Amino acid sequence: MSKLLTISPSPHVHTSDSVNKIMYRVLLALVPALAWSVFMFGFEAIRVTLLAVAACMAFEFLIQKFLLKEVPQITDGSAALTGILLAFNVPASLPSWMIIVGALVAIGVGKLSFGGLGNNPFNPALVGRVFLLISFPVHMTSWPVTQHAAVDALTTATPLALLKEGVKAGQPVSEVMLNLPSNMDLLYGNMPGSLGEISALFLLLGFAYMVWKKVITWHIPVFVLGTIFIFQGALWMLNPENFIEPVFHLLTGGAMLGAIFMATDMVTSPMTVKGQLIFGVGIGVLTVLIRNFGAYPEGISFAILIMNGFTPLINAYIKPKRFGGTK
């Protein structure tokens, strides 16, 4: 026999799944929310998103090629994903140069300084977002009026900010609520906010798609959102004049975007379901605490980053249930 055969250890078959497919499926899952934001913010949404994606990919390429002298891996989709998530986390009116700075921090500091894909302890897009929020607080909290709002203004406040201001001013929640959009509006995203976070409905659609395609499991989003619901619900039941009902918190700010797309970042979340429970509950609790008692109206990005920091510890101590194990 003249033909050379391949020899390798088992297994000899492999799933058709790949890192690229995972990344591109997440990107696809973000499309409905992106389409909604284009509808709500118009060209600005396209500008921010394209710029963030292009900048993230460009920085990844440049840093890998010239600084790290590696073979650039921009086709794996992860830099594009960081870009789109960064764009989703900023106001649609953010100046272009700030987006580029955010992309540099996300990719350069958040991702590549730790060794690139798979090695970053913190969600790169959130590193970029929080850097921008702290560095440019005014720009990062000036929300453009949506295209279809019947108000004569350039910027407006998010529902969460309205709530925070009202409660700070000593107004009872029932009174503040009169100025807030209805839960129905919140659900499909008729409100100001960061570019990609406004439509809970379209984000949930992306969630369903990712669970269907087995890109992620349901655990982390459900743990995060469930915790927000239960914790906020408990506060609300204790004192409905100081705390708003829990569904409002699920549908506003970055709760959906964070729980579905940011907390589920594989690299920075725990490996076991039990670990994911701790992680998800931690994010939920911190989010509710920051939103109700912190200085910022919104806190899920901080909550996720803080729990990202606990992930290695969780992985070290929380082990899966072992077959035939004694414990």
Place this chain on the structure above:
Amino acid sequence: MLKTFKLGGVHPAENKLSADKAIEKLALPKSVFIPVAQHIGAPAQALVKKGDQVKAGQLIAQSGGFVSANIHSSVSGTVKKIDLSPDSSGYPKQGIFIDVEGDEWAEGIDTSDKLVEKFEADSKKIIDKINAAGIVGLGGATFPTHVKLMPPQGMTAEMLLINGVECEPYLTSDHRVMLEKAPELLVGIRLLMCALEVKKAYIGIENNKPDAIAHLQKLTASDASIEVVPLKVKYPQGGEKQLIKAVTGREVPSGALPIAVGAVVNNVGTALAVYEAVQKNKPLVERVVTITGKSVAKPSNFLVRIGTPVQELIDAAGGLPEDAGKIISGGPMMGKAIASTTVPVTKGTSGILIMQDKEAKREQMKTCIRCTRCVTVCPMGLEPYYLMTVSDKKLWEKAEEQHIMDCIECGSCSYTCPADRPLLDYIRLGKGKVGSIIRSRKN
């Protein structure tokens, strides 16, 4: 709800191309190479020498200890030489080369197809016959069957589990045996029950073989002691521990044998071999082997004499396809890639799978994105990504601490890894090393 095991598991494409192909007797080869070590345990000691005339079914190598097995000639003819030649492991192994002349069987062997149902209910006699016939686990593990039938002191078997799962993709030999040799198989099961002195036997069969399930259910309808258990299709359900869990809900403790939960597991093919050994006096000299692959002209199930070169099966199945890239002895999940078609079919060869060029090569490994899939699919509840890392970094203590020795090498982790990481390769490396550290500690 169909039963299955709880933890982990994957579902690779089944590709049971030869499922409807009846078992055919493969023509006798010109010569055979019969290794003296076809089982787990000590190699057998050759009893013949160059020039000896042997008959089919004649003992040609004596079991080398308690955990060992006799080897019989599968053909009649002349011993050409006793020499080293590679088996499916790729390493040269000692074995007996026999030139085939005619087909004469040793005395007392019943080669007819007549079903013999009656037997003497004597556990010791049955086990002795099984031992004498050189029967080993035909599912692929090749553990000597008589050892399994003699539980260690203080342990008793409560039930017999017959493994008709055949969870490996492509393979259909057990499936065909269940369809075509069911009456014989059931006698074999009763013999095993008698040998173990148990009152209950379960036959676990995955639901992708509804014809086998229905057939055996029909034949066992009047016998409450044998129960057919349909199982949800999930790999690696054919693993002993997974099968016990699926059928009985019992969990074999880490490091223990199935007997610790009162179970003894035997493969369908093994039960058939037991029937032939005890009822027909026929030692284990042939077995059913699936030859298959997407480009194979005639995927088939052949009844093959032990020692037959793999090339003979390939020829009978229509020759080696143009695009053959890899030949596997066994299934695609746990089988061994072989380097040459001269290697022989041995007692543990359940199938020969010819993969296409494009399926044969592995993808380039990428970085781990910590997607948790390897952890999710591990049927033993281990963390393959972590075991790979510690094996790579030679942190053997950590590997042992994280129960690397529990790994059953099913390959679900490597199969599922989207970054194409060779997790099992590294875990095997770590297992080997940790295993030898544990052994040296005992000495």
